[in-house]
Structures are given as C-alpha cells and as structure tokens.
Amino acid sequence: PKVGVGRRCGAILANLGGYRGLLSEEMYEELTALAKSVQGARICHVNSTAAGGGVAELLARYIPMLQALGVQADWRLIHGEPEFFAITKSFHNALQGGHYGLGKAEQDLYLTVNERSAKALGNDYDLYIVHDPQPAAIRHFAGPRGAKWIWRCHIDSSAPDKDVSHFLRPLLEEYEAVVFTMDQFVLPQLASKRIAFIAPAIDPLATKNMELSADLCRRVIVDSGVDPTRPLLLQVSRFDPWKDPLGVVRAYRLVKEELPGVQLVLIGAMAGDDPEGWEILDRVEEEAANDPDLFVFTNLSGVGSMEVNAFQRGSDVVIQKSLREGFGLVVSEALWKEKPVVAGNTGGIPMQFPEPFQKHLVDNVEGCAERALHLLQHPGERGDFGRAGREHVRQHFLMPRLVRDELRLIRQVLG
Ligand code: UPG
Numbered sequence: 001p002k003v004g005v006g007r008r009c010g011a012i013l014a015n016l017g018g019y020r021g022l023l024s025e026e027m028y029e030e031l032t033a034l035a036k037s038v039q040g041a042r043i044c045h046v047n048s049t050a051a052g053g054g055v056a057e058l059l060a061r062y063i064p065m066l067q068a069l070g071v072q073a074d075w076r077l078i079h080g081e082p083e084f085f086a087i088t089k090s091f092h093n094a095l096q097g098g099h100y101g102l103g104k105a106e107q108d109l110y111l112t113v114n115e116r117s118a119k120a121l122g123n124d125y126d127l128y129i130v131h132d133p134q135p136a137a138i139r140h141f142a143g144p145r146g147a148k149w150i151w152r153c154h155i156d157s158s159a160p161d162k163d164v165s166h167f168l169r170p171l172l173e174e175y176e177a178v179v180f181t182m183d184q185f186v187l188p189q190l191a192s193k194r195i196a197f198i199a200p201a202i203d204p205l206a207t208k209n210m211e212l213s214a215d216l217c218r219r220v221i222v223d224s225g226v227d228p229t230r231p232l233l234l235q236v237s238r239f240d241p242w243k244d245p246l247g248v249v250r251a252y253r254l255v256k257e258e259l260p261g262v263q264l265v266l267i268g269a270m271a272g273d274d275p276e277g278w279e280i281l282d283r284v285e286e287e288a289a290n291d292p293d294l295f296v297f298t299n300l301s302g303v304g305s306m307e308v309n310a311f312q313r314g315s316d317v318v319i320q321k322s323l324r325e326g327f328g329l330v331v332s333e334a335l336w337k338e339k340p341v342v343a344g345n346t347g348g349i350p351m352q353f354p355e356p357f358q359k360h361l362v363d364n365v366e367g368c369a370e371r372a373l374h375l376l377q378h379p380g381e382r383g384d385f386g387r388a389g390r391e392h393v394r395q396h397f398l399m400p401r402l403v404r405d406e407l408r409l410i411r412q413v414l415g
Helices: 006-020 025-037 054-068 082-095 104-121 138-142 162-172 214-223 245-258 277-289 305-314 329-336 355-360 365-377 379-396 399-414
Strands: 042-047 072-077 127-131 148-152 177-180 195-197 232-236 263-267 294-297 317-320 341-344
Touching: 025 399, 042 054, 042 104, 054 072, 054 329, 054 399, 082 104, 082 162, 104 138, 127 138, 127 399, 138 148, 148 399, 177 399, 214 305, 232 245, 232 305, 232 329, 245 263, 245 277, 245 365, 263 305, 277 294, 305 329, 317 329, 317 365, 329 341, 329 379, 341 355, 341 365, 355 365, 355 379, 365 379
Parallel strands: 042 072, 042 127, 127 148, 148 177, 177 195, 232 263, 232 317, 263 294, 317 341
Antiparallel strands: none
C-alpha cells in the first residue's frame, strides 16, 4: 500500500520559509538547487510500517518535504504476516548484536514475502530507497528493471550475528548504494559499490516538535495524572530490549531513594512491525502496578505526537538508556526542546550531545541514576545543557540537512 502524505506537502511548502530562519542561506540554496537537479525522477521509499518507531517518524516528514521541494516521492509499505515480522524483528536484534539461530524455514518465509512485495511494488519508479532489513531482499526480486536502488540502514549493525549478516550481505550488495548513520555501523565485509554516511534528523515544525506553551504542557501532564509540581523523568521509546525500559525503572528507583518525590513516565508507541513490544510492555506494566509514581503510556491510551511533545517539554530530565542505538531521534527531540538528556553511551547517541555535556552519557543503571539525580539537583546545569543542546541540534540534526544529504546521494546514484 501507498502511504498518503501528500496533504502535508502543502503545509510544508507554506512553511519552507519557516525553515529559513533556522538555516544558513547557503544550505537553503543548495537544497533548492539539488531538488531541481533531480526533478523528474520518480522516487519511492519502501519500509514496513507507517506508524510507530523512528523510520515512520522520519518518512512522515521527510517525504512531504521532498514533495514540497518539487521532487516526486512516494512512500510504500510491504505487507507481511505476524510470523514474517517476528523473523524481521529477530534480524533487527541480530544486526544489533543479539544471537539468532537463523534456520532454512525463516529464510524461506523472509524471501517469499520479499518476492511477493517486489511484485506488488510494480515498475513505476526510477529510484527505490529501501529502509532496514524487513524489505531488504526486494531489490533481489525486482530484477533488472533499469531503476536504481539504495538501502538505508537505521540501526547499529557494527557487530552483527554471523548467520544473519552472512545471509543479508549478498542481498545488500546488489544495491547501487547503502547508507549507514555512522562509519562504525557498516556490516563487516560488506562489499558495496557505494557506501554513504548520513545521520537522521528531526523536523522542528512537526507536531512532535512545535513550540507549545508551558501552560498547555502542564495541562496535558495534569490530565494524565502526573504531578507537575514534582520532579519528572521521562523516557519515550518503543518497548524494545535495546531501549532498556526495565533498566530505566531500576535507575528511577535508585533516584527515588535520594529524592522520594521523583516520578517516571515511560511512553512507548506500539509499532506495527514490532511484535516483541507487547511482552516488554507487560513487564513494564507489572513494575508500574504497585508504584503510583511510575506511569506507562502508549499510543493505545491516546498518547500521540502532541502529548509526547508536551511531556518532553514538561519533564525535568529526559532519559534514553539505550544499550544499542542507531541514532535515537528522541535525544535530538528532547535537546531541541532545551531539555537535558541522560543517555546510553552508544551508537548514534554521543554525536547528538554537545561536547561539554558528554559526561551525561552513561554505561549502566547506576550511572544513569547518578547523572539523573545530579541534573535534578542542579537546575542551572540543566538550563545550560538544554540551551547548548538546542544549538547543537539546530546546526546538525534538523530535517533540511537530512534532505540535503540524501539529495546529494540521490543525484550521484541517478548519475
Ligand atoms: N515515539 C512516539 N511515541 C512513543 C514512542 C516513540 O511518538 O510512544 C516516537 C519518538 O518521539 C521518535 C520515534 O518514535 O520520534 C522513535 O525514534 P527513535 O528514537 O529514533 O527510535 P527507533 O524507533 O528505534 O528508530 C530506529 C533506530 C533509531 C534511529 C531511527 C531513525 O532504532 O536508532 O534513530 O530508526 O534512523
């Protein structure tokens, strides 16, 4: 199916001027010139979910921005049965370093769904940009159609499980280019024709990141049953082992020994292609059952982008205790809102931290608790960190920079 994002295009077009205050004139001009240079090319992004998780978050803003710049871009999804998504989630975990005993039956189902998806995709585009492992074999089944293909990896695949890596590598080598967030993430022994490094970005004009008044944020927080007058820690993440939500709960409990009034909110949207989330949600909810200061919200309980925005703005310290992380859009989202962040010292997270504040990157539960408590007790430092964070994000991690980098690559690949 095609994901319709066309109507947003008008709004973004109207707002392109709004980005100009955030960008250098040079960047703005390069962006519009690049867009012009690929005009006429039909581009199709392919992934496996339209909602929940960072890739859907990115594409929902990135594609309308391309369209607003006059680039012809569509977004299409692959369909699969739950067994397929169980396998691809295991691929995801295995690429991030988990172990997976990949059998013949799993390979067959993965390839069958990809073959079916390749047929359904048709032949209408000049360039396909395929995201993450779920649809990665589509290119293999698409045959020699004359189109160009880019594979975009959103996760940390620097130390993958050997069997999964061995299985995926030849499929990825068929692409004209592959994109990783950082050079450390390149799959070992990957012999691709072209490898590019592009960091993701957030959209400052999206509902998730737009300015909200302090009063509105307070009302959203009160409406959820959280006390806005007491200290508030927040983690916004899919319920995924790599995001370590149970580690966040343990860190919060350590903070609470010193600061009894502290509260923790965990917000976790359930993504359509992430079957593992339900089990972890159950375990987190068990933890919350007897703790009136521990709140668990999901998109199923009506917590969407606006609420996430309000909670990010209304919390005192944002946590992102990832054990592995391709990038972690939530880190930039929080810093953009001038919030201090305590986060896992892993993958794409450190590059989002302004250098003087990298001491708030942590390696374990105790470190996370210690840094969070320190920041809760030092409001001046929270303010300094937040302001430096916003400026760092403005310079490096806003959507127009991502669009520019991807357009540069698209132009090279189209030749
Ligand atoms: N989000 C919600 N509601 C929730 C939970 C998450 O809106 O309840 C949003 C969150 O605000 C963010 C996105 O979902 O915008 C999550 O993105 P991210 O923090 O980047 O995590 P992943 O879903 O794991 O995204 C994958 C990679 C990640 C990378 C991203 C884009 O794991 O490291 O930043 O893809 O490349």
